[in-house]
Structure formats: C-alpha cells, structure tokens
Amino acid sequence: MRETTPLVHNITNYVTVNDCANILLACGGSPIMADDIEEVEDITSICQALVINIGTLNQRTIASMIKAGKKANQLGHPVILDPVGAGASHLRTGSVFKLLQEVRFDVVRGNVSEIMTVNSGAGSTKGVDASADDRALHQNTGRAIDLGRQLSRKVGAITVTTGAVDIVADPANAFVIRNGHPFLGKVSGTGCMLSAMIGAFCGANLDRRLEATAAAVCMMGIAGELAYEKTEKYQGGTAAFKIHLIDAMSQIDENILKARTRIESR
Amino acid sequence: MRETTPLVHNITNYVTVNDCANILLACGGSPIMADDIEEVEDITSICQALVINIGTLNQRTIASMIKAGKKANQLGHPVILDPVGAGASHLRTGSVFKLLQEVRFDVVRGNVSEIMTVNSGAGSTKGVDASADDRALHQNTGRAIDLGRQLSRKVGAITVTTGAVDIVADPANAFVIRNGHPFLGKVSGTGCMLSAMIGAFCGANLDRRLEATAAAVCMMGIAGELAYEKTEKYQGGTAAFKIHLIDAMSQIDENILKARTRIESR
C-alpha cells in the first residue's frame, strides 16, 4: 500500500479528525477532509476511497455524506461506514438507515453495540462505547460472528465488529482477530482511525477488499500491542499510548506483521 | 468516580474537543460530543452531565446549546458553562447572557476576564486569555473570591475562576486552591478540559456538586504539577507537557491526591 499512497476522502467528526489524518499518513495513505455539499463529488472523484463517519453528524453533513456516497458508488470506489453512536439518538440511528438505503457500502465498522443497532434497528448503545451487556455478548465469539454475518447479508457489506476480539465477516467468510490491547479502548478515536485505515487499504486493493479489511484490523491491533509495550517501558499513560500508536503505525514493517498477526478463519 | 464512568455530553469547540474527550476518558468518565439540534435532547438524556463550551459557537450550535440545557434541567443533570472568550465579541457575550437566562447552570468556569464579563456585562477580555489588568486583580485573592461569590449569587451557580490561584465559590462557601503550574496556561485547552472534567465529577456526585467541582479543580492542578515534573525530566516543551498532563490524569490515585491537594476554605 505504501507504494500507491491511496488518497482517502473523509467526511468525519471533529473530535478525532486529526488522529484520522495522521494515522492515514502513518500507514501510507493520504487524507483529505471535505464536507461541503458543493465539493464532495469533486473531492471524492480524485480519491481512491470514501470514509463516512457520523460521530458529529449534522443536517448539513448528512446530505453531503449521501451525495458523496452516491458519487463514490458510481466510480466504484470503496465506501466505508463508521456508525459512531448508532442507537444513541433517533437522528443517528435514522441517518444510518438512510445512508444504508441510499449508498452501497463496502465495509461497515463499529463496536458490538453499534453493529447490533445497525442490524436490529434497536440496540442499547451507551454513548459511543460498548455497553456492559454487549461486552458480555461479545465474549461469545460465536454469537458475534453470527451477528457480523447476519448484518453482512442484510446490507451487502463486509462487517467489522471491534472489541476484545475483532470479527471481520461477509456472508461466506469470517475472520477472528486476536491482536490489540485494552488501552485501545482508553483513547478517543481508535475506532475512527481504524475505519479511515480500512478506506486506505481497500482503496489500494480494490479486488481483495475482504483481505484488505482484515489486514487493516490486524495492523491496528499490532500497532496497539507495540504502543502498549513502549508506553509501559516509559511509564506513560493513555496520551503517550496514542502517540506510540501512530508512531508504531509509521514504523511497522512486513516482518513485524508476519510475526505478530493472530488471525483465524472460521 | 472511576466506578460509575459518568457519560458526559459535550457541546464544545472544535479546537480542543479531542483533548476534552481524552481527559474525560483519563479521569474515568466517558465522552460524547453531539451538537445537532435534532439529537441533543436524545443524547443528553442518556448522559449524566452536560458541558456547554462556547469556544467556537455559531448560530446553529447556540440553539442546540439552549435546547440541550433545558432538557438537562428537566432531568436534573448537572449543567456546566464554559464562557470561552466572553467579552471578545457581542455574539459571545450576548450568547452567554441568553444561555444564563434560558438554562439553569450548576457551574460556570472561566478565567478572571471571562468571569468578570459574565458578572458585569462588560469586561476586558483579550481573546481567550486573561488580560494583564485582570491578572493583576487576580493576585488579590480576596477580590477574586468576592467576584466569584457575587456571580454565584447572581446566576445561582457554583463559580470557578481559574488562574495563578483557583477559586471555587458559591454564595456561602469559597475554596482557594493552590495546585497547578504556569505551563497549564501555555497549552491550548486546559480550561476546556477542566470544564469537561467538572461535568464528569458532578455527574458522578449529584448530591455534592460543590465538593465535586473543587475536587476536579484540585485534580487538574495536581496533574499539571506531575506533568511539569515529567516534562522537565525529559527536557520537553509545551506539547510534551500536554501529553504528560493527560497521562498523569490516567495514572493519579487517591494517595497522590491526598498528599498534594492544597485547598483552603474561606
């Protein structure tokens, strides 16, 4: 991917947008953020992928998301949906369903609460983090796989359910990924960053979107492991961890990936 | 507080929003940012506190602030106001007065210029930092206490005036807090972060909002002291200080707090 430098169009939230830009640069992509309805078609046309993140959606940007999504569909660009906080408000849940109706997504990535909400139309999202009930469910890897596959069939997209264990699923396949570290949940934006990376990986590997998605998930997990090791070494806390995470992403090479990847096909 | 993980709804500025999210996670809370008028009532309903920060206010978000504030009032949730830059424009000053008219705030936190503006309707705010005249005034702790108490009586909220010395006041009580470090003023967002934390602390201690507010102020000051020590040790500058600040917040325990708290009741 580092050879192609895929340009990724992000319509995303203002909370974690800087981290998304920097993780894209660190993993070998290039970011552009643009959300005005007058320019999203132009911008998405010069990119290799589109990532739609509803973290701080508003009426103006929802319209831009739909317009950009339709254009990316026309061009055959991978389109990623991060339904941040789906279930937390009628606006969020309704916007997710509207987006899924109007735009064909290649990948939907969320925590288990968000994925359940998208799957069921209900859900029990507590803000933007997985609720305790959902965490319990998630420990049942079999059920999480079923959930991912079910949603994948419904919406025709690869699904990524992140948590203690990460699941990448389409109707026919499922990968269980056991990389990562609990500190990834103590920093704002690691989910958003992963969604942005999935955009870059799919944009650079149009014909192998499932594998590209799984690779992005593994890479984020491994970067989290490396970051935690460095955080511990220097007795840092959560902010140092985020710095080390982006650092690790800019330094990871193929050998590290091969040695550390813990992925299982189900 | 770390046991309850209070969820805090932030309608805040796009400059320091990421720091607010991460400091909330570091201190044991959980953040959600949402500012569209169609969803702020839903979002605030699933939270334990609401923090309104006018740092980059606009016509659209002012309406959302009022709507969210009214809903939080109905639900008995603590509501915090950070009047960033009050006095710097008619829009800011006017919006603060409108908010105070429409919404019942539990805490108002600002620097001495902002607190003076809110108190008097005038003020001499130089941007978002305390002006020299106000700094001089602030060295007169007695006058700063009077100011805080006076505003508290007027608006029926606890007031927090931050600067070289921090004052937490209500009509009957005043705390003078001597924790902190000058580097806290050399980094963007330490005031915003404190306001977010006050939301989390009050949300987790509904019956002891004054003490919760004072505790948040002490904790930020102590984290600043610890962060400066680490910054000096590694010969870092202001950016390293901010990382160490959030790190310290994620690492502070009760023993450190007890040993370092410098609070005096007046």
Add this chain to the structure above:
Amino acid sequence: MRETTPLVHNITNYVTVNDCANILLACGGSPIMADDIEEVEDITSICQALVINIGTLNQRTIASMIKAGKKANQLGHPVILDPVGAGASHLRTGSVFKLLQEVRFDVVRGNVSEIMTVNSGAGSTKGVDASADDRALHQNTGRAIDLGRQLSRKVGAITVTTGAVDIVADPANAFVIRNGHPFLGKVSGTGCMLSAMIGAFCGANLDRRLEATAAAVCMMGIAGELAYEKTEKYQGGTAAFKIHLIDAMSQIDENILKARTRIESR
C-alpha cells in the same frame, strides 16, 4: 515577538486547528478561533492578524472569511491566506479567487501545487499534498522562484511556496530557505501551522512583513530539524515528531536561530 504576544484570529479547518493553536502559543503568539459571521468583525478587531485557511471550508465559513478579511483590511491588519487543496474542487478554487478579489492579502502560503493553481486558475492538486509532477518542478528552484514572483505581482501579496526548499517572494525580492526535514511532510498540519505563525510574525512586525514571513519559515524549518533529531534519539515515529516540533518551537532561542538559519537572497 515573544514580548508583544500578538493575538491571531484564525478562520481555519477543524483537522489541524488544535496544532495551530498550540504552535501559536509555542512561538509566542496567542490564538483565537472564531468563524460565525456575526462575530468575525468583532474578533478580528481585537487581534493583530487574520489567518484564513480553507482546509474544511463551507458556504457558511466562506462568507465569514470575506467579512473578516474586509474588516482586517480596513484596520491595516496583516491577512494571510492558506489555500489548502486549491485545485481539488471547483468550490475550493473558486473560493480562493473570490477571496483574492474581495480581500487584500499580505501573504499567500501553499505547496507548489496550490501556488500553481492560484497562479494559473488550473493546477493539478492531488488532495492536499504536492503531486509528483509538481515535486519535480519544485526541484527546479529557479522556476519555483519565478512562480512565486509571478503570483506575487498578480495578487499583490508576499508568496510562500513550501516544499523540499521553501521560497518567500515578492515582486522585487526572493528568499530561498533550506531549513526543514522531510518528516514535516509526514505529519498533518505543518503547512497550516506555518501559515498561523506567519500571521503572528507579521502581526508583531507590521513594517517588516517580508522579513517576518521569512523568519517564520526559517523557524518552522529549524524546529523541524530539532524535532527530527529528538525523534531519532528516542526512536519515535511521526506522532512523536509532531510533539517534538511544537516542543522545539516553545524552546528555540535566538542563538539556535542564528546558528541554523540557511537563507539565501536571490
């Protein structure tokens, strides 16, 4: 400059805004971000400079940029334009031309693609980074100087073209600056930060805007060199580099500047 603490009004993007605020504090300025049309005239009136950055422009903020720019012109404040991604969409390119028609800019800063677009009305911007063709052109320092001078004559502003080598030009003068490090291109926001700093430097040196601009460019480059040395020492990556960059800016003194500046007048 550290004696005058110029206050800089930024109408800027939400991607790199926090870095802009912190670099302004680190270099001795003071930031205020405000983009609502109702307050931009008030805000710019209490500032010493205005920086307009179109990185995440929208219809609402374009109007605010024009209004703020006209007011700053009336007051004789330096006005800086950062045409982020000019050429990437009709909205961006059109807005740049509209801004140049309505507002008198003192400095226009961009990468070579952006400067070419502003100069020609066409260009080949690939997102927000310089495209390969443009990088090749840029290695021809003579042509880059011609470009900067040509645009300077057209728009009556100092031009700053940043890349492997930085060019500061007005119709009569050109400086070639060879400070900096390639890592500055691996982090989001170093261009935006430089534009913000140019605002502070010009605001503090109204009568020597060309020299002030060149000084800001040198200082950013030198901070980049110092940051890279520290990044290497601690085996950090791109995120550590950004921290060290802002740290270096907060620590640089006159002796370091004198020893390291590599500027040549053409």
